[in-house]
Amino acid sequence: MAREKGVVLLDFWVSPFGQRVRIALAEKGVDYEYKEQDLFNKSEHLLKSNPVYKKIPVLLHDGKPICESLIIVQYIDEVWSDKAPLLPDEPLARANARFWADFIDKKVYECGTRLWKLKGEEQEAAKKEFVEIFKLLQGELGDRKFFGGETFGFLDLALVPFVAWFYAYETFAKFSMDEECPKIVAWAKRCMERESVSKTLSDPNKVYEFVLFLKEKFGVEY
Amino acid sequence: MASDGLLNGLKLYGSWASPYTHRVQLALKLKGLEFEYIEEDLTNKSTSLLLHNPIYKKVPVLLHGDHSIVESVIILQYIDETWTDNSLLPSDPYERALVRFWCYFIDDKLGTTLGTVFKSAGEEQKKAVSEVHENLKLVEGELQEGVFKGRRFFGGEKIGLLDIVLGCGSYWLSVFEKVADVKLIDSEMFPLFCSWLKDFEEQPEVKEIIPAIDKLLEYAHGVRQLMLSLSSTAGDPTTTTTTITGDDQGSKD
Secondary structure, X not given: XXXXXXXXXXXXXXXXXXXXHHHHHHHHOOOOEEXXXXXXXXXXXXXXXXXXXXXXXXXXXXXXXXXXXXXXXXXXXXXOOOOOOOOOOOHHHHHHHHHHHHHHHHHHHHHHHHHHHOOHHHHHHHHXXXXXHHHHHHHHHOOOOEOOEOOOOHHHHHXXXXXXXXXXXXXXXXXXXXXXXXXXXXXHXXXXXXXXXXXXXXXXXXXXXXXXXXXXXXXXXX | OOOHHHHHOEEEEEOOOOHHHHHHHHHXXXXXXXXXXXXXXXXXXXXXXXXXXXXXXXXXXXXXXXXXXXXXXXXXXXXXXXXXXXXXXXXXXXXXXXXXXXXXXXXXXXXXXXXXXXXXXXXXXXXXXXXXXXXXXXXXXXXXXOOOOOOOEOOEOOOOHHHHHHHHHHHHHHHHHHHXXXXXXXXXXXXXXXXXXXXXXXXXXXXXXXXXXXXXXXHHHHHHHHHHHHHHOOOOXXXXXXXXXXXXXXXXX
């Protein structure tokens, strides 16, 4: 069976994980075909491309699938290595970027989900945890322009899609990221000055509406 | 003469029964790197460990000079990128992506379900056993059909990153079978996986790293008794149990 040439992205519009890949592709100037997936009725194409996890995003390069957003981003960085390097050069800096990106994956989305799913004491606990997570990230950022230093890179794009979810989280859990983690909010604004980011991230109001939709369908994983 | 470990400035904090520690020890050995090893008592963690891994407070931790690197798969890639002879990762980007993916799968799914088999009993354990089988089937499938088809090791003729990650920990399969009284693998169900594992375990560097099976059995027996008695009183697993079930969490990188 002939493999479809070119770059195809199987994704879901509001997914911060998919957005990491879209930002990486935009930074590298790679042309690709975007295929929106229905996660409540998964296509054969998606199930065949990611039989292990059945999740988006999946990048298909000349028909060969690559899964897991951070793995896809590293693949993009290695294949289109002539432009906009995402991971730093130096092994220690790379290990550090991977560590924090992995930390974000382990903590942010799961904790964020608890902010809108839970109520009362459990929600308060989730809020405390969420702020702690971002305070740690804020500490890592320090006074730098980006997590990558002077240039936008791997760790910036690993985190920035979640910024579009702040409004929803703040509204449901009643807190302000600007008050709790002002340096993160300032960093987010600098990221949004990049076209790759501003054109990719979802409108926070649309994210809020999506979370409302998820709340109605309480307990359905997307 | 100065300690060999200090020549490279390498120190490894680990635990003798931790497969995540073994991964790093094996990688350092394959690269021919001397290092100083510090055994951690996981029930009484040293201030050094807590200083160098404040977020997760786990082993393994690799210290290179003043810098600490944590999370085993991240450490392995750091070692591979710093000492570039005898590459652990393939050079082709697509194959590298596949290796990273399967490393993630091993820690995220296989390791987790294996841990559940060990920690549980009855229906919960039965369910976990069938999940382990499903996960091993996926690995077997990769060896049969995927990019790694026909190879002696995932890394080709020599052990690579994926061999290290999958291999260090697969010895728990036979240990858990005896301790938890379950059937996890046999060469009929998973012929390619079993022949790969046999080959891996016969490598001289691997033999030097993996603890004696009877030591592992004794340790696992003790931990399982403790876990079962704790779960019957609805307690949390102790720190010692996490050595086996996941003293560092899988990472995708």
